[in-house]
Every structure is written in structure tokens, then in C-alpha cells.
Amino acid sequence: MEMDPSLSNCPCPSSLYRQLRFMNADECLMTRMQEMSLDYHFTVEQEVGSSMYAFFGFNGTAGVWRIAAIEEAGGWKDRTTVEDMDLAVRASLKGWKFLYLGDLKVKNELPSTFKAYRYQQHRWSCGPANLFRKMVKEIVTSKKVPFWKKVHVIYSFFFVRKIVAHLVTFFFYCIVLPACVMVPEVYVPRWGAVYIPAIITLLNAVGTPRSLHLMVFWILFENVMSLHRTKATFIGLLEAGRVNEWVVTEKLGDAFKMISAKKAPRKPRFKIGERLHMLELGVGAYLFFCGCYDITFGKNHFFLYLFVQSLAFFIMGFGYIGTFIPSS
Numbered sequence: 001m002e003m004d005p006s007l008s009n010c011p012c013p014s015s016l017y018r019q020l021r022f023m024n025a026d027e028c029l030m031t032r033m034q035e036m037s038l039d040y041h042f043t044v045e046q047e048v049g050s051s052m053y054a055f056f057g058f059n060g061t062a063g064v065w066r067i068a069a070i071e072e073a074g075g076w077k078d079r080t081t082v083e084d085m086d087l088a089v090r091a092s093l094k095g096w097k098f099l100y101l102g103d104l105k106v107k108n109e110l111p112s113t114f115k116a117y118r119y120q121q122h123r124w125s126c127g128p129a130n131l132f133r134k135m136v137k138e139i140v141t142s143k144k145v146p147f148w149k150k151v152h153v154i155y156s157f158f159f160v161r162k163i164v165a166h167l168v169t170f171f172f173y174c175i176v177l178p179a180c181v182m183v184p185e186v187y188v189p190r191w192g193a194v195y196i197p198a199i200i201t202l203l204n205a206v207g208t209p210r211s212l213h214l215m216v217f218w219i220l221f222e223n224v225m226s227l228h229r230t231k232a233t234f235i236g237l238l239e240a241g242r243v244n245e246w247v248v249t250e251k252l253g254d255a256f257k258m259i260s261a262k263k264a265p266r267k268p269r270f271k272i273g274e275r276l277h278m279l280e281l282g283v284g285a286y287l288f289f290c291g292c293y294d295i296t297f298g299k300n301h302f303f304l305y306l307f308v309q310s311l312a313f314f315i316m317g318f319g320y321i322g323t324f325i326p327s328s
Helices: 005-009 029-051 067-073 083-093 114-141 147-180 190-207 209-238 253-262 278-297 303-317
Strands: 013-022 063-065 097-108
Touching (some): 029 190, 147 209, 190 209
């Protein structure tokens, strides 16, 4: 077996990671929006981290590891639900570097049901927060990495991207900004509420130019999902009840589509508890109330955003997103 030439060209590479190509990105609107988020992650975050030989997380799929790196890092550990990220951080602290190959595509599938996607996002948000809690002291006291790399891992990788990003998105756009319409003394400048976030969103969407026309839907979708990511982040930081919950992400694949095509159409049946999501409905009701208050007493026209965002919460709260699997 020959070594991949990319490994030999990188100084002390611990792992080789390839970009994922999502085969079912066009299955529904939810998978298209997932593609937008993940394309930015791979095209920008992973590519930049690799080109600078800086730390970037290992996603656990389509990668090759050196056995020596795994052994020196202490092997795989099951202390969190992100064992791939755990191993990558420990290997980085031992001085190993990572290489990302964006020109090599590996087929992958996105979760197309809302239930599966919620479970996945819980794990992806709770796990890093819990890992940060467990490893921050180890990162600080590490002697094999320079000071600025420690700052990058703690501040940029963990604190900003894995914790603050979720909290700011949810609390500012779904709690604080709506509440401001009921407190006229509070003034939120447009550059902070609209212009800067719009620029950041445009930059995040460059990874998927074919979906730029879906950017408004993507923003609304991400704001709704920030509710679950924020909840999961707190669970991870506090090591609360679902901190070690591991639910395998359900992916339907082509087999389900073939079976569904052969079956005669019939009226779908579902349990109310499986389709209703009370957290989304509660936040949607709050945003709708704030919108009604703003249209009656406000002057900033925030109701335009509040009504649309509340509609997004209601749609997802009633389960009308993603692929629906009818009960037999």
C-alpha cells in the first residue's frame, strides 16, 4: 500500500481529510440549507486551517489517520459525543498537523428528516461545549504547542465558533432584538442589527453560489436551529442530562426512495407528539407577539423581520420541513 503523496508533503501530518460531496443536497429545502452551512465550513474554515498548518477539527468522515498520531494522542476516547474532535485536539497538542484536500470529493449524505437533523445538531453542539469544559486546562498547560496556538484553539475554535456563535445568534435575534420593540428607550443601531450580520451572511454563503437565492430562507432556518444549538451548548457546558446522548443520524438513502416509489400513495398518519415541537412554537408565539406590539406602537419596522421569523418557527414547530416519513 503506497502512502498518499499529500501526507509526505506535509510536515508531521497526523491525518488527511477530504471534502464531502453531498449526494442528496437537492432532496428538499432543508438539505439545500445544510449544504450551504457545510460548504462554508469545508471551503473556508477547513481549507484555511490546512493551508496555514493550523488546527482545525476532524469531522470523523472521509479521513485517514497515522497510527502513530492516534497512539501518541492517547487513542480514541468516549468521554464526549465528539470523539473525532477530541482525538484531533489531543493530537494537535502533541505537535501533529492536519491536511485537508478540497479537490478530492467523497460522497456523503445529509439527514433529510427534521427529527434526525435535530438529533445531529444536538450532538454537534453539545459535544464540543462539553469537550471544551474537559480540555481547557489540558490545552493551557500543554508544553508542545506555542502560546498563540493555544489562544487559537481556546478562543477561536472553541469559545467563539462552538459557544458564542450559537448563543449570540439565538439570544440577540430571537430574544433581545424582539424585546427591544417593547422598550422604546433601547435603540439598536441598524449597522449592528442588519448591515454587519448581512455582510457576514453573504461571506458565509460564498461556498454555495448556486443557493444564493435561498439566503433569506437559510438565515431564518439557522435562527430557528440556534435555539437547539444554544440549548445543547448549555447542556454540554453544565454536563446536564442529555450530555452523553448519542443517537445515530438517520439517513434515508436510495433504498427508502425505491420502496416509497413502489408503494401506493395513501394518507399519511403521524403521532402529534412526533410532529409538534413546543420550543419552536413557544419562541414563534413570542416573536409574533413582539411583531404585533411593534406594528401597533413601534417605529423601527422590526415587525417585518419578527413576523417572518415567527412564521419560520411555526413551520418548523409543526414539523413541516424536511422529508416526511409516513407511518405504515
